[in-house]
Amino acid sequence: MRGRSEKERPAGSQMALASVLGPFRRLKGPGGVSLLLLLVIWVGFALLPEDSGVSFGLLYRVFFTAIVLVGAAFFWLLRQERVPQPRSSAGVLGSVVLVYLATVSLMVAAGIVLPQFEGAPAESKEPLDAVARGQALFWNTNPGCFLCHSIDGSGGTRAPDLTEVASRAGQRVAGLSAGEYLQEKIKAGLTYQYTVPQYSPIMPPFGQVLTEEQIKDIIAYLVGPRLKGGTGRQQ
Amino acid sequence: MPIDVPLIGARNAAWLAAQLHLYFAAFVLGAPIFIVLCEYLGNRQGPRNWRIRLPLVGTFALLAIVAVLLAERNVDRIIILLVASILLATLLFVRPSGDQRFERLAHETMKVVTIAYSLTAIAGGLFGLILMGPYSKVATHLFQQFGPVFAIYGLLFFVETILMYLYWYSWEPLAQRKGLHLSIGVALNVSGTVMMLLMNAVGSYMLTPPGGSETAGIWSLVNNATWSGLNLHRFIANITFGGFMVALFAAFMFLTARSREDRAFYDWMGFIGNFIGVATLMILPLAGYIYAKELFLYDAVISTFLMADKLSFFFVVQGVLVSMLFLGANYYMWMSIRRISGAESFMGYMRPIFGVIFVATAIWITPQNFLSDLAAPIPEGVSPADILIPDQVAFLGLMMAKALAVTVIIILTFTTYMIYRRALSRGEVQWGEIAPQSQYALVFIPAVAVYTMGLMGAIRELARQDWHVFKVLKDNTPYAFTTPLADVSITVGIVTLVFFTFMAFIFWVGFKLGRAGEVRA
Numbered sequence: 151m152r153g154r155s156e157k158e159r160p161a162g163s164q165m166a167l168a169s170v171l172g173p174f175r176r177l178k179g180p181g182g183v184s185l186l187l188l189l190v191i192w193v194g195f196a197l198l199p200e201d202s203g204v205s206f207g208l209l210y211r212v213f214f215t216a217i218v219l220v221g222a223a224f225f226w227l228l229r230q231e232r233v234p235q236p237r238s239s240a241g242v243l244g245s246v247v248l249v250y251l252a253t254v255s256l257m258v259a260a261g262i263v264l265p266q267f268e269g270a271p272a273e274s275k276e277p278l279d280a281v282a283r284g285q286a287l288f289w290n291t292n293p294g295c296f297l298c299h300s301i302d303g304s305g306g307t308r309a310p311d312l313t314e315v316a317s318r319a320g321q322r323v324a325g326l327s328a329g330e331y332l333q334e335k336i337k338a339g340l341t342y343q344y345t346v347p348q349y350s351p352i353m354p355p356f357g358q359v360l361t362e363e364q365i366k367d368i369i370a371y372l373v374g375p376r377l378k379g380g381t382g383r384q385q
Numbered sequence: 386m387p388i389d390v391p392l393i394g395a396r397n398a399a400w401l402a403a404q405l406h407l408y409f410a411a412f413v414l415g416a417p418i419f420i421v422l423c424e425y426l427g428n429r430q431g432p433r434n435w436r437i438r439l440p441l442v443g444t445f446a447l448l449a450i451v452a453v454l455l456a457e458r459n460v461d462r463i464i465i466l467l468v469a470s471i472l473l474a475t476l477l478f479v480r481p482s483g484d485q486r487f488e489r490l491a492h493e494t495m496k497v498v499t500i501a502y503s504l505t506a507i508a509g510g511l512f513g514l515i516l517m518g519p520y521s522k523v524a525t526h527l528f529q530q531f532g533p534v535f536a537i538y539g540l541l542f543f544v545e546t547i548l549m550y551l552y553w554y555s556w557e558p559l560a561q562r563k564g565l566h567l568s569i570g571v572a573l574n575v576s577g578t579v580m581m582l583l584m585n586a587v588g589s590y591m592l593t594p595p596g597g598s599e600t601a602g603i604w605s606l607v608n609n610a611t612w613s614g615l616n617l618h619r620f621i622a623n624i625t626f627g628g629f630m631v632a633l634f635a636a637f638m639f640l641t642a643r644s645r646e647d648r649a650f651y652d653w654m655g656f657i658g659n660f661i662g663v664a665t666l667m668i669l670p671l672a673g674y675i676y677a678k679e680l681f682l683y684d685a686v687i688s689t690f691l692m693a694d695k696l697s698f699f700f701v702v703q704g705v706l707v708s709m710l711f712l713g714a715n716y717y718m719w720m721s722i723r724r725i726s727g728a729e730s731f732m733g734y735m736r737p738i739f740g741v742i743f744v745a746t747a748i749w750i751t752p753q754n755f756l757s758d759l760a761a762p763i764p765e766g767v768s769p770a771d772i773l774i775p776d777q778v779a780f781l782g783l784m785m786a787k788a789l790a791v792t793v794i795i796i797l798t799f800t801t802y803m804i805y806r807r808a809l810s811r812g813e814v815q816w817g818e819i820a821p822q823s824q825y826a827l828v829f830i831p832a833v834a835v836y837t838m839g840l841m842g843a844i845r846e847l848a849r850q851d852w853h854v855f856k857v858l859k860d861n862t863p864y865a866f867t868t869p870l871a872d873v874s875i876t877v878g879i880v881t882l883v884f885f886t887f888m889a890f891i892f893w894v895g896f897k898l899g900r901a902g903e904v905r906a
Contacts, residue, residue, distance in 0.1 A: 200770055203777030207770045209755045214747070221743050224712065227822065228719075228739065235640060235821035242640040249825050250885060253832040254878050260705055261840075261874025264698045265757035267867075289760060291850055294686045296760050297694070304760045 180225035187218045283364075284371025293359055295368065298352070309353060310346045316373035322346075332369045336360070388519045395519030396864035400846075401880050402512035404839055408884045409505035411619075411838065414577045415627030416498050417549075419661050420491045421570035426479070427487030428563050442476050445469065457608075460679055464617045467668075490654050492556060494631050497895035499553050502546075504887055519862075523853045531587055533603055538583045541576050548573040581623075582616055583607075589615045591854050592845065593683045598857055610683035614676030621665050621672050626838070628662030629831040634892055636827035639819075649817035655827050656721060662830070663714045663802075667795050670707075674788075680848075687848050687855075692784075694759040698870050699844050701752050704787070706837040708746040711794050713830040715742065718801045720823035727812035731804050738797050745790040745797075753782030835884060839877035843868070 191206075191214050198205040206214070236242050288295045298309035319328035323344050326334070335342050337357030345351045356365070390398040449469035456462045516524040528535060552569045559566040586607040593610040595601050635655035642648045681688040692700060719735050722728050755772040756763070763769055774782045849855050851865040859865075868876075 203775050205770070205775055206778075207768065207772060207775075209772050210751075210774070213751070217743070217747050217750075224716075224743075225736070225739065228716070228735065230820075230822060232820045233822045235824075239641045242637065245825070246637060246640070246828050249828045250832050253829050254836060254881055257702075257706065257833070257836050258874045258878040261702050262871040264701060264870055265755050265761075266869045266871055267695055267757040267761065291686060291690050291694070292856070294689070297686065297689050304762055306759060 179229070180222040183225075184218050184222035188215060191215060191218070280367045280370040281374045282371075284367035284369065284374075287360075287364055287368050288371055293356055309349055312372055319373070328373055329369055332372060333365060336365050336368065388521075390515070390519060394864065395515065395862070397876065399512065399515045399520060400843075400876060401883070402508060402515055404842060404877070404880045405884060405887075406505065406508035406512050407842060408835060408838065408880075409501055409508055409887075410581070411623045411626045412630055413498055413502050413505050414581055415623030415625070416494055416631065417552075417570065417574055417577065417627075418624050419627060419631075420495050420498070421567060421574060422475075422479070423487040423491040423494075423657070424563075424570060425567055426482050427485055427489075427491065428481040428567075429483050438476055442473060445472055445476065449473075458613075458679075460675055460682075461613045464613050464675060467617065467671075468620075486650060486653055487657075489650065490631070490657060493654075493896065494634070495553055495556070497634065497891050499549065500891045500895055501888075502549060504891070520853075523858065526854065526858050527587060527591075530590070530598070530606055531603070534583050534586060534607065538580060541580045541583070545573065545576040545580060548576060578620065581619060585615045585619060586612055588845075592687075592849050593680065594854055594857050598854075611676060611679045614672075614679040618669070618672040618676050621669055622838070625662050625665040625669060626831075626834055628658045628660070628665065629827075629834050630658070630888070632656075632658030632662060632827045633831045634658075634896060636824035637892070638896060639824050640821065645817055652817045652819050655824065659714060659717055659827060659830070662834075663718075663798065666710060666714065667798060670791050670795065684855075689759075690850065691844065691848055695757075695867050696844055696847060698752070698757065699840065699847075699873070701750055702840060702870065702874075703837065703844075704746075704750040706833055706840065707791075708742075708749060708794065709833045710830060710837065711798055712739075712742060712746070713826050713833065715739070715798055715801050717823050717826040717830070718798075718805055720820050720826070721814075722801075722805050722808050724815050724819045725805075725808045725812045726815060728808040731808050734804060738801060742794055742797055745793040748781055748790040749787050749794075751781050753779070832881070832885070835881050836877060839880055840873065843873045843877060847873075 191211050195206050195211060236245050287293065288301070291297070296305040298306040299312045300306060301311070301313050303313075315332070316328050319331045320326070322331050322335075331344075335344070335353075337355065339353040339355035339357075340351035341355055360368075389395050393401075446469070449465055452465045452469075453462050456465060513524075548569060552566070552573050555566060555569065559569075586609070589611045590598075590606055590609050595605045595609050598606060632655045635651045635658055639648055639651035639655060642651055677688070677691075680691075690696060715738070719732075722731060722735075751774070753774050763772065780786055847867050849860075850867065851860050852858065853860045
């Protein structure tokens with residue numbers, strides 16, 4: 151008998167665990183689960199070191215919080231056996247319109263709170279010089295140089311960073327200056343004799359897409375002085 | 386720009402008219418497909434008529450094989466096989482049940498389709514007028530390129546109108562000759578579908594014109610890189626939309642019904658509408674994937690612009706919307722299971738299934754970063770850790786994780802239907818006893834579906850960037866810029882509200898006013 155009661159008695163570590171988990175055991179239903187998830191999101195992630203690679207930042211936590219709150223409301227609804235319904239036709243119509251307006255408002259609101267880009271067309275219509283034209287071309291989706299290359303921290307990462315490329319391009323192929331190398335590389339793309347190590351040969355041959363003038367403009371932008379006012383990206 | 390539209394601008398005017406036209410068109414094309422199917426199902430139960438079915442099956446199978454052999458692209462072959470499988474399965478396995486509720490459903494729905502048909506034409510005419518005014522350059526280009534297509538379209542417009550009124554007004558006179566009446570219905574659907582294919586050719590050409598399009602033949606212009614993908618997606622989506630709209634009508638009628646018989650009927654009608662909507666919704670992601678693949682093969686830069694650059698957050702919202710559709714549809718199904726006698730033992734599966742759907746949804750809509758586009762710098766004073774996905778879980782932001790999450794949601798939706806069937810084998814459905822909140826789910830679903838159509842339509846148009854016809858005809862108007870998500874959301878919200886206001890009118894005339902007259906008679 152004695153042995154059995156000892157067996158039934160929880161060990162010290164189990165008791166400690168039970169005392170920690172005790173309050174959470176009372177957390178039941180959508181409210182309890184949501185509270186637990188919110189604790190994980192706001193306390194758990196905050197306790198993780200930043201270099202752990204799994205600690206979500208502020209905006210992600212807000213994002214997940216919204217999902218948890220919507221989930222809590224949904225699971226609360228699942229628990230309802232029957233909600234009362236309006237008796238008159240006007241009441242039904244009103245309730246249907248209300249559900250409908252709430253749904254559409256929620257969807258519109260979701261589109262408004264997410265990050266936005268500038269949508270207005272460029273106001274300046276003055277003629278551009280070669281560097282400005284090259285800048286406009288570089289950051290335009292057609293031909294889309296920025297989709298793979300970056301400058302000053304903006305742009306894609308699939309192809310080499312082109313910040314200060316003027317200082318490196320002249321050393322790529324023996325006998326070619328920075329401008330000559332860039333011109334040939336842009337024209338021939340992946341078919342060119344040289345590809346920067348550690349990058350895949352994926353660049354399309356833009357000689358078939360861009361005019362000589364446009365290629366010169368892009369080179370002027372890459373090797374020339376950096377313009378003020380951000381990337382100057384169009385569209 | 387020679388002419389502009391005051392107050393809202395030419396672009397918004399064209400947008401509103403085109404979107405409204407598309408909403409109505411989707412309804413008047415999608416609803417008749419299952420109206421004819423329902424009329425057939427409600428027909429008196431009889432033999433399987435293998436003497437008619439087998440030659441039809443053989444002919445369709447032969448046509449499908451020829452079409453597969455003649456198809457130029459693998460994607461087209463997949464599409465043909467998919468459509469042929471659906472058609473052959475329908476021909477082989479769908480059999481009249483003799484249930485008169487199908488006949489009533491078909492008849493009542495067709496009444497509202499006839500009213501919606503006029504509004505479709507009005508919205509289309511308005512869109513045409515706007516194109517000919519502020520966007521005359523585009524209209525001229527399209528007429529030059531697609532002259533024969535527009536001529537056939539105009540002719541088919543007459544044919545479809547005649548068939549539609551013939552189908553509707555011969556319902557009672559041909560009550561004893563169902564075969565003939567159904568044939569008119571099939572012809573109506575064929576002409577409507579061909580009209581849709583023709584306009585899809587023009588719409589898809591604007592985004593993916595063939596190389597050397599100025600001198601290309603008419604077939605090359607029609608059969609452009611994304612025509613077949615758009616056809617497949619729209620054909621399926623129209624049926625989905627039609628199903629959800631019927632469920633919406635049924636929900637309102639259920640909530641206002643006074644007699645037990647009416648409540649039972651509209652409960653059943655809502656179930657059938659939602660069932661058709663969900664059954665086709667489950668294959669829509671595949672159709673969407675095929676369409677996106679065609680777009681990627683045509684020009685990878687467009688795909689990058691859509692999925693990784695300026696329109697990437699549009700796809701986050703799309704994930705939210707489609708998840709909401711599946712959540713709403715599954716919620717309704719579980720409410721349906723609850724009204725089956727003896728189904729209590731199955732209710733234990735409900736919460737775990739929704740739990741997994743929510744996790745999958747969270748994965749689907751988690752963005753890779755919170756930057757508005759590819760070139761947007763990290764704002765000053767903001768830590769990169771706050772807006773970039775952590776390294777070790779970066780896979781959650783990639784396509785593979787999203788595709789898996791969608792697959793899980795679809796499988797669980799299918800599982801819910803299997804549970805419904807299982808519950809049905811042990812008990813009986815108490816039609817009319819469904820909880821009222823389920824009917825509000827049937828209001829919620831079409832609202833989300835219509836909004837999703839508007840948003841995805843905007844994405845397709847914005848993909849052309851500052852071109853009327855991609856890399857063929859430049860947009861030189863002041864409106865040649867990519868509209869931000871917030872502006873798109875507001876515009877789509879407005880056009881959705883306008884559409885449902887019109888639908889409420891159609892519904893009132895067709896279901897309520899019409900019925901009041903029938904009762905008095």
